[in-house]
Amino acid sequence: xxxxxxxxxxxxxxxxxxxxxxxxxxxxxxxxxxxxxxxxxxxxxxxxxxxxxxxxxxxxxxxxxxxxxxxxxxxxxxxxxxxxxxxxxxxxxxxxxxxxxxxxxxxxxxxxxxxxxxxxxxxxxxxxxxxxxxxxxxxxxxxxxxxxxxxxxxxxxxxxxxxxxxxxxxxxxxxxxxxxxxxxxxxxxxxxxxxxxxxxxxxxxxxxxxxxxxxxxxxxxxxxxxxxxxxxxxxxxxxxxxxxxxxxxxxxxxxxxxxxxxxxxxxxxxxxxxxxxxxxxxxxxxxxxxxxxxxxxxxxxxxxxxxxxxxxxxxxxxxxxxxxxxxxxxxxxxxxxxxxxxxxxxxxxxxxxxxxxxxxxxxxxxxxxxxxxxxxxxxxxxxxxxxxxxxxxxxxxxxxxxxxxxxxxxx
Amino acid sequence: xxxxxxxxxxxxxxxxxxxxxxxxxxxxxxxxxxxxxxxxxxxxxxxxxxxxxxxxxxxxxxxxxxxxxxxxxxxxxxxxxxxxxxxxxxxxxxxxxxxxxxxxxxxxxxxxxxxxxxxxxxxxxxxxxxxxxxxxxxxxxxxxxxxxxxxxxxxxxxxxxxxxxxxxxxxxxxxxxxxxxxxxxxxxxxxxxxxxxxxxxxxxxxxxxxxxxxxxxxxxxxxxxxxxxxxxxxxxxxxxxxxxxxxxxxxxxxxxxxxxxxxxxxxxxxxxxxxxxxxxxxxxxxxxxxxxxxxxxxxxxxxxxxxxxxxxxxxxxxxxxxxxxxxxxxxxxxxxxxxxxxxxxxxxxxxxxxxxxxxxxxxxxxxxxxxxxxxxxxxxxxxxxxxxxxxxxxxxxxxxxxxxxxxxxxxxxxxxxxxxxxxxxxxxxxxxxxxxxxxxxxxxxxxxxxxxxxxxxxxxxxxxxxxxxxxxxxxxxxxxxxxxxxxxxxxxxxxxxxxxxxxxxxxxx
Ligand SMILES: Cc1cc2nc3c(=O)[nH]c(=O)nc-3n(C[C@H](O)[C@H](O)[C@H](O)COP(=O)(O)OP(=O)(O)OC[C@H]3O[C@@H](n4cnc5c(N)ncnc54)[C@H](O)[C@@H]3O)c2cc1C
Numbered sequence: 001x002x003x004x005x006x007x008x009x010x011x012x013x014x015x016x017x018x019x020x021x022x023x024x025x026x027x028x029x030x031x032x033x034x035x036x037x038x039x040x041x042x043x044x045x046x047x048x049x050x051x052x053x054x055x056x057x058x059x060x061x062x063x064x065x066x067x068x069x070x071x072x073x074x075x076x077x078x079x080x081x082x083x084x085x086x087x088x089x090x091x092x093x094x095x096x097x098x099x100x101x102x103x104x105x106x107x108x109x110x111x112x113x114x115x116x117x118x119x120x121x122x123x124x125x126x127x128x129x130x131x132x133x134x135x136x137x138x139x140x141x142x143x144x145x146x147x148x149x150x151x152x153x154x155x156x157x158x159x160x161x162x163x164x165x166x167x168x169x170x171x172x173x174x175x176x177x178x179x180x181x182x183x184x185x186x187x188x189x190x191x192x193x194x195x196x197x198x199x200x201x202x203x204x205x206x207x208x209x210x211x212x213x214x215x216x217x218x219x220x221x222x223x224x225x226x227x228x229x230x231x232x233x234x235x236x237x238x239x240x241x242x243x244x245x246x247x248x249x250x251x252x253x254x255x256x257x258x259x260x261x262x263x264x265x266x267x268x269x270x271x272x273x274x275x276x277x278x279x280x281x282x283x284x285x286x287x288x289x290x291x292x293x294x295x296x297x298x299x300x301x302x303x304x305x306x307x308x309x310x311x312x313x314x315x316x317x318x319x320x321x322x323x324x325x326x327x328x329x330x331x332x333x334x335x336x337x338x339x340x341x342x343x344x345x346x347x348x349x350x351x352x353x354x355x356x357x358x359x360x361x362x363x364x365x366x367x368x369x370x371x372x373x374x375x376x377x378x379x380x381x382x383x384x385x386x387x388x389x390x391x392x393x394x395x396x397x398x399x400x401x402x403x404x405x406x407x408x409x410x411x
Numbered sequence: 412x413x414x415x416x417x418x419x420x421x422x423x424x425x426x427x428x429x430x431x432x433x434x435x436x437x438x439x440x441x442x443x444x445x446x447x448x449x450x451x452x453x454x455x456x457x458x459x460x461x462x463x464x465x466x467x468x469x470x471x472x473x474x475x476x477x478x479x480x481x482x483x484x485x486x487x488x489x490x491x492x493x494x495x496x497x498x499x500x501x502x503x504x505x506x507x508x509x510x511x512x513x514x515x516x517x518x519x520x521x522x523x524x525x526x527x528x529x530x531x532x533x534x535x536x537x538x539x540x541x542x543x544x545x546x547x548x549x550x551x552x553x554x555x556x557x558x559x560x561x562x563x564x565x566x567x568x569x570x571x572x573x574x575x576x577x578x579x580x581x582x583x584x585x586x587x588x589x590x591x592x593x594x595x596x597x598x599x600x601x602x603x604x605x606x607x608x609x610x611x612x613x614x615x616x617x618x619x620x621x622x623x624x625x626x627x628x629x630x631x632x633x634x635x636x637x638x639x640x641x642x643x644x645x646x647x648x649x650x651x652x653x654x655x656x657x658x659x660x661x662x663x664x665x666x667x668x669x670x671x672x673x674x675x676x677x678x679x680x681x682x683x684x685x686x687x688x689x690x691x692x693x694x695x696x697x698x699x700x701x702x703x704x705x706x707x708x709x710x711x712x713x714x715x716x717x718x719x720x721x722x723x724x725x726x727x728x729x730x731x732x733x734x735x736x737x738x739x740x741x742x743x744x745x746x747x748x749x750x751x752x753x754x755x756x757x758x759x760x761x762x763x764x765x766x767x768x769x770x771x772x773x774x775x776x777x778x779x780x781x782x783x784x785x786x787x788x789x790x791x792x793x794x795x796x797x798x799x800x801x802x803x804x805x806x807x808x809x810x811x812x813x814x815x816x817x818x819x820x821x822x823x824x825x826x827x828x829x830x831x832x833x834x835x836x837x838x839x840x841x842x843x844x845x846x847x848x849x850x851x852x853x854x855x856x857x858x859x860x861x862x863x864x865x866x867x868x869x870x871x872x873x874x875x876x877x878x879x880x881x882x883x884x885x886x887x888x889x890x891x892x893x894x895x896x897x898x899x900x901x902x903x904x905x906x907x908x909x910x911x912x913x914x915x916x917x918x919x920x
Binding site: 041044045048049050054057058061062136138139140141142183184186187188189190191192222223226295296297298 | 414415416417418420421422424427529530699700701702703704707708711732733741742744745747748750757758760850851852853
C-alpha cells in the first residue's frame with residue numbers, strides 16, 4: 001500500500017455538493033490570510049449573537065476591509081447585506097453557512113440526533129468514538145452536567161448498539177476531555193485535581209464498562225496533561241485494572257513525548273495488560289508556542305513541522321515494537337504519516353487501527369477502510385456554542401499552510 | 412536586550428518541590444532591624460508581622476524606627492557621594508542576579524508574610540528582577556548627555572542630575588516588587604533613598620535592602636526604616652531636606668502626602684516632587700458578543716486573585732444586554748467554587764486579607780451595604796479571610812460600586828448598550844485599569860479610544876502588568892506621575908539641565 005496510490009484515488013474521487021461548496025469556500029477564504037482569520041473569527045462569535053443587526057454589524061466589521069481588497073464584488077454585496085431590513089437575510093445566510101460548516105464536523109446536537117450517522121459509520125465497516133463538545137467548565141455544577149451528559153450518552157447509545165466481541169471499542173467507544181470534569185483543574189491544585197477528576201471519571205468508566213464501551217482519554221494542553229496522565233494511571237492501574245484496552249493519547253509535537261511514551265509503557269506493565277494509544281501530532285501547537293513565549297518558558301513543542309512528522313514516525317516505531325503493551329491507533333489525516341505506521345504494523349502483523357476526525361477526511365477514511373485497515377472516526381456531538389472551539393480548530397487545521405489537509409483541496 | 416524574567420514554570424514538578432522546600436526552610440519569628448549606613452539597629456519597641464492565614468504564627472518581629480533614627484538617616488544621606496558612583500546600572504544588575512538565585516526563598520517569605528498565593532509571590536519576585544534590569548538599561552540610555560542641535564560655534568548639552576534625598580513609602584500588596592521598583596529607580600538616577608516599608612511586611616523590605624547593599628549600593632545611600640506611617644513616615648515626608656517622595660498606597664494617604672509636600676518650609680531648598688500611585692475601582696465590560704467562558708475566567712482572576720488586594724483588581728462588572736442573568740448566574744456558580752486556603756498551600760486561589768483591620772472593615776462594608784449577597788465562596792474559619800463575594804443589580808451610586816474596598820468583592824450591573832457601558836465605566840473617580848470582553852471589532856476599537864484608564868486590557872484579565880511590556884499606572888484619583896516599568900518613569904527622579912558653550916574664540920570655531 002503506497003500513499004501515492006491512495007492520494008491519487010482521493011483526488012479523483014467525486015465530491016458531493018456540500019463538500020464541493022465547502023472546499024470552494026475554504027479555497028476562496030484562503031486567498032487572503034486576514035480574510036481567512038477574520039472569517040473564522042466571525043464563525044467563532046456567530047452563535048453567541050442574538051439580533052440580526054448585531055450579526056450584520058459584526059460581519060461587516062470583520063470582513064468588509066479584507067473583502068474589498070480581495071473580492072470587491074463580495075464586499076459590495078456585504079455592504080448591501082447590512083442595510084436594515086436586509087440584515088435578517090444576512091443573518092439567515094450566515095446561520096445557514098455556519099450550520100453547514102458545523103454539521104460537516106459535528107454529528108448532531110444530541111446523541112439521538114447523531115445515531116443515524118453513527119450507524120452508517122458502522123455499516124461501512126468503520127468504528128467511532130464519541131466526544132461530547134464542551135471543553136470548558138467554570139463551576140462544579142457545570143462539571144457535573146458534563147459528566148451526566150456522558151452517562152446519558154452511554155445509556156442512549158447502548159440501547160441502539162449491542163456490544164460486539166471482535167474488537168475493543170466496537171461498536172461503542174467514547175473519548176473524554178478530563179479537564180471539563182473539574183472546574184478547579186490546575187497543576188498547582190494537583191492532588192485535588194487528580195482526586196476529583198478520577199472520582200467523576202470513575203462513574204463514566206464504570207458505566208462504560210457496564211455497556212461494553214471502550215474509553216479514550218483525550219490529551220490537552222501541556223499544563224493539563226500531567227494531571228490527565230496521573231488520572232489515567234490511577235483509573236486503570238488502581239480502580240479498573242482489569243478493563244481491556246483503556247485508551248490514552250500521545251502527542252508527537254511535544255519535545256518530551258518519548259518520556260510520556262515510557263510512562264505509558266510503565267502503566268501497561270503495571271497493569272499487566274495492554275492499553276490503547278492514539279498517536280496524534282497534537283492540536284494546540286500555536287497556543288502552546290505562543291503561551292510559552294509570553295511566559296518566558298521553554299517552548300514545549302517542536303518548532304518545525306518536519307520534526308513533529310519525524311517524531312510521529314519514531315513513536316509509531318516504538319508503539320509497534322512494543323505491541324505487547326500497546327494497541328496503536330495512528331490518528332490524523334496525513335496520508336504519509338499514517339501510511340508509515342500502517343505499513344510498519346502490517347509488516348509485524350500486529351493489531352492496530354487508524355483514527356480520523358468525523359467529516360475531515362471521508363475519502364481518506366474510506367480509501368483506507370477499503371484496503372482492510374480498521375478506521376475509527378472521532379465523532380463530536382453537542383451544541384454550537386460549546387462546539388465552536390472544536391469547529392474553529394478544524395477550520396484552521398483544514399486551511400493551515402503547514403498542514404497536509406490543505407494539499408488535498410488546494411491545487 | 413531587556414527580557415522579562417520568566418515566571419517559574421510550576422507545571423514542572425521539580426519547581427513545585429523547590430518552592431515547597433523553601434517554605435519548609437523559612438525561619439519564622441526572626442528579628443528585623445533598621446539599617447542605617449549599613450549597620451543593623453535594633454530598637455526596643457517592636458511590631459510583629461504575622462501569617463495572615465494563621466495569625467498565631469509570627470513571621471517577624473520588626474524594629475520601629477524613631478524620629479531620631481530618621482533624622483540620622485537624613486543626616487548621613489546628605490554627605491553621600493552616591494551620585495558620583497559610576498556603575499550604578501551594574502549594581503542594579505547585580506541585585507537582579509542575587510534575586511534570581513534566591514528566588515524561591517524570597518517567594519516563600521512573601522507567601523508567609525503577605526499571604527500571597529504561589530503564582531503571585533513568584534510573579535512579585537520576577538517583577539522586582541525586571542525593575543532592576545529595566546531601570547538599569549533605562550539609566551544607560553539617559554545618562555549620556557545629549558547634544559540638542561548641531562550649530563556651528565555653539566555646543567548645547569542636555570543631561571540629568573539626581574534630585575537628592577528621596578523617601579520611598581511602600582505598600583504590602585506587592586511587598587517586594589513595588590518597593591524594589593521605587594527604590595532602584597531612585598537609586599540608579601543617583602538619589603539616596605530612605606525606605607519605609609509597610610507595617611505588615613517589614614521583613615520582605617529588609618531582605619530587599621540587604622540584597623541591594625550586597626549588590627554594591629553605597630551604605631550611606633540607602634537606609635531602611637521600618638516603622639509607623641504616622642511617625643517616621645510623616646516625619647520623613649515633612650522633612651525640609653528631602654526632595655522626592657515615591658509612594659504607592661491608598662488614595663487618602665497619597666493625597667495627604669501630596670498636600671504635605673506642597674507646603675514649603677523655611678530652609679527648604681527645593682520644591683518636593685511626589686511620585687504617587689493610588690487606588691482604583693476598576694471595571695470590566697462584557698458585551699453581547701463576548702466569549703462567556705473566557706470572560707468568566709478573566710473576571711475571576713481579576714476580581715479575586717490575591718483576594719482583590721491589587722490596585723489593578725476588578726471590582727465593577729458591567730454587563731451589556733440580555734445575557735446578564737445567564738452570565739451572572741454562571742459567574743455566581745464559579746464564585747461559590749473558588750478555592751480559599753492558606754497561601755502556603757499551592758492549591759490556594761483565594762488567600763486571606765492582609766490583617767484583621769482589613770477583614771473587619773470589609774466585613775462591615777458587606778454587612779452594612781443593605782444589598783443581598785448573590786454568591787459567596789467558602790473560607791476557612793481562622794485567618795483574616797473574606798469570602799469571594801458577588802453582588803448583582805447594584806445601584807450605580809452605591810458605595811459598593813463606587814469606593815475601593817481592596818477586597819474580593821465584585822459588584823455587577825446590567826446596562827442596555829455598549830455606550831452606556833462605557834459611560835458607567837468612565838464615571839469612576841479613578842482611572843487605573845479596565846477591561847473589555849468582546850468579539851465585536853467596532854466595540855473593541857471604541858474601547859481603545861473611549862475607555863479612559865491608564866491600562867486597558869482587551870479580552871484578558873486586567874491584572875498582572877509586566878515591566879516594559881505593559882508599563883503600569885493611572886490618572887484621575889489613581890495617581891500622579893508616570894508609568895512604573897515604562898520609558899518615562901526615571902525622568903521623575905531627575906532634574907534636567909542644559910549647558911550651552913560658545914566655542915568661538917578669535918574667529919576659531
Ligand atoms: C481521532 C483523532 C483524535 C484526536 N485526539 C486528539 C487529542 O486527544 N489531543 C490532541 O492534542 N489532538 C488530538 N487530535 C488532533 C490531532 O492532533 C490533529 O488532528 C493532528 O495534529 C493533525 O495532524 P495530521 O497528521 O493529520 O496533519 P499534518 O498536517 O501532517 O500535521 C499538522 C500538525 O503538525 C504539527 N505542526 C504544525 N506546524 C508545526 C510546526 N511549525 N512545528 C512543529 N509541529 C507543527 C501540529 O501538531 C499540527 O496539528 C486528534 C486527531 C484525530 C484524528
